[in-house]
Amino acid sequence: MPAPIDASQRHVARLEGLLAAGRALTAELDLSTMLDRLLVAARDLTGARFAALGVLDAERTGLAEFLTLGLDEETRDTIGDLPRGHGILGLLIDQPTPIRLHDISQHPRSYGFPPGHPPMRSFLGAPITVHGRIWGNLYLSEKATAEDFDDHDVDSIVTLAQWAGIAIDNARLFAESARGRAEVERTMRTTIEIAAAIGSDTDLSPILALIAERARELVDAHGLLIWLREGDDLRIAAVAGEEHVPGEAAIPVDGSTAGEALRTGRPVRVADAQALLTDPAEFGMGAARSALVVPLTHRGQGLGVLVAFDRLGTTATFAADNERALVAFAASASTAVATARLVERQRLQDTMAAAEAERTRWARELHDETLQGLASLKLLLAGSLRAPPELARPAVEAAVGQVEHEITALRAIIADLRPAALDELGLEPALRTLVGRVTTGTTLRARLDLEVGQARLAPEIETIAYRVAQEALTNVVRHAGAAHAEVEVRLESGRFRLRVTDDGRGPVGGERSAPGYGIVGMQERAALAGGVVTVAGGADGGTVVELDLPLR
Numbered sequence: 001m002p003a004p005i006d007a008s009q010r011h012v013a014r015l016e017g018l019l020a021a022g023r024a025l026t027a028e029l030d031l032s033t034m035l036d037r038l039l040v041a042a043r044d045l046t047g048a049r050f051a052a053l054g055v056l057d058a059e060r061t062g063l064a065e066f067l068t069l070g071l072d073e074e075t076r077d078t079i080g081d082l083p084r085g086h087g088i089l090g091l092l093i094d095q096p097t098p099i100r101l102h103d104i105s106q107h108p109r110s111y112g113f114p115p116g117h118p119p120m121r122s123f124l125g126a127p128i129t130v131h132g133r134i135w136g137n138l139y140l141s142e143k144a145t146a147e148d149f150d151d152h153d154v155d156s157i158v159t160l161a162q163w164a165g166i167a168i169d170n171a172r173l174f175a176e177s178a179r180g181r182a183e184v185e186r187t188m189r190t191t192i193e194i195a196a197a198i199g200s201d202t203d204l205s206p207i208l209a210l211i212a213e214r215a216r217e218l219v220d221a222h223g224l225l226i227w228l229r230e231g232d233d234l235r236i237a238a239v240a241g242e243e244h245v246p247g248e249a250a251i252p253v254d255g256s257t258a259g260e261a262l263r264t265g266r267p268v269r270v271a272d273a274q275a276l277l278t279d280p281a282e283f284g285m286g287a288a289r290s291a292l293v294v295p296l297t298h299r300g301q302g303l304g305v306l307v308a309f310d311r312l313g314t315t316a317t318f319a320a321d322n323e324r325a326l327v328a329f330a331a332s333a334s335t336a337v338a339t340a341r342l343v344e345r346q347r348l349q350d351t352m353a354a355a356e357a358e359r360t361r362w363a364r365e366l367h368d369e370t371l372q373g374l375a376s377l378k379l380l381l382a383g384s385l386r387a388p389p390e391l392a393r394p395a396v397e398a399a400v401g402q403v404e405h406e407i408t409a410l411r412a413i414i415a416d417l418r419p420a421a422l423d424e425l426g427l428e429p430a431l432r433t434l435v436g437r438v439t440t441g442t443t444l445r446a447r448l449d450l451e452v453g454q455a456r457l458a459p460e461i462e463t464i465a466y467r468v469a470q471e472a473l474t475n476v477v478r479h480a481g482a483a484h485a486e487v488e489v490r491l492e493s494g495r496f497r498l499r500v501t502d503d504g505r506g507p508v509g510g511e512r513s514a515p516g517y518g519i520v521g522m523q524e525r526a527a528l529a530g531g532v533v534t535v536a537g538g539a540d541g542g543t544v545v546e547l548d549l550p551l552r
Helices: 007-027 031-046 073-079 087-094 151-200 204-218 257-264 320-384 390-417 420-424 427-439 459-480 517-528
Strands: 048-056 063-069 099-101 123-130 133-143 221-230 233-240 250-252 268-270 291-298 301-311 445-450 484-492 495-502 532-537 543-550
Touching (some): 031 063, 087 123, 204 221, 257 268, 257 291, 427 445, 427 459, 459 543
Antiparallel strands (some): 221 233, 221 301, 233 250, 484 495, 495 543
16 A cells, blocks of 8 residues: 655645746746646645636726636536625625635625536635736636645645746736737838838828728727817718718817817827717717827827727727727827828919919910010001091091000000019009909998018918909909998908908808809918808808918
8 A cells, every 4th residue: 555645745746836837937028828737736635526706897897707616517607607706705805805615605795606506615716917017817716635625725825826926927918028029010010011112102181091090900990080170170071991971071170179189289088978978969970988088199299180080809998008009109190190181281382373374485486476466556556547548548547546445454464464564563462453353343442451561471372362352352243242341451460361352242142052162262361371261141241251370
């Protein structure tokens, strides 16, 4: 017969088992595998039939996960939902110290077992701490070799829980490092991809679509929206992962969570999307559960926001590492958006500059060639009046009159293309000439109230102001049926403001009607210079056209 094992040999065997378990736990860097090993080690060291591990939730008031060893799949299916931290399991959460019980059912906190649960009497539990904070709890039940767990079992499980705390921290740090490397690599690849897209396609829409899709992939979101600022609103500019978002949806900057993130420049994580200051249902995201809002800023200017909804996986909420990843990505995305906008704006400016240069060239051509040719024809025909053939006189007189008419018409065309007074004398003389020419031959009475000073303004501002006034006055004469009009110009607080009013019939179709090409042209010109043109009905009737431009 083999010699009986004395207490000292059992003690040595237990220590060797603890050391082996500690080495195995701390050597494993995959958290899931390490936790499985922890349950096996806890069962083997104590002789328990059942082992379990409860992972605390973020609030540390319940269990977010519950892992078991000793239950087969059929039993697990019969039990149904796993425990969330009530009864004896909750006691360890409330009082994180080792607990040993002879009979679970006799404890005042016993919550009972659900139908189909195997019978359990003896119980041993110990908390697992990571950096001094409770991370989870080890639970053991039904010691196979004795009626109760003994002091050695308590010592073993407490020591094993300490090893587990170290191993969990190692695995977590390794996972965070791996995720960080992967996020950096993915962000760099995405940044390079976006930069390449800007180099090959200066249209903003496909670039925004690419940014939205890559941002969604970066944080594993169900859907992601890009909102860009337009005046006092944020409008959807791109959508990824969600097909039911209305393309024209808009939310106000003031009074919205997205607007608050844009104003403060800080990201916002919302565990309950319904707590957003703007109802997600308004823009097709009524089923959203969580949200992550990150501002897009470039050189201190708020361009818009990235809004991610519902993280894919076991939990829909976004974590701090998701926030950090999207913030880092937003920095590159903001530069991409600003660059694409700059290229788009430069392209429009080049187009308008080319058109303006073409007008100037035509004005020169008409003046140097056509106008001088017609003037020579006038002199030639006037000289023929002194010729003997009296029959030619009526025709010559008619030709002279026609030539004079054409000269007047050509002068008007030249002024419309590029008024000489604007280049030579400045905005005020050009506007006075414009008003005089537009109202000639009409019943319209126009008044000018100009306060621009003696210094010349920037050529861009003078050109835009002249074109807006020209379009507005032309519309008054052609469409308004007005008796009076007024042109006001002011320089106030670093802004240039032009206002054209009349007492006519007002905007055709009301303020909400689609603007005509002339109005669109005015608005585009102003937008390129960082300004705005508004067209609205006056308080007492008529139409009010206002131009607001920064002087810088």
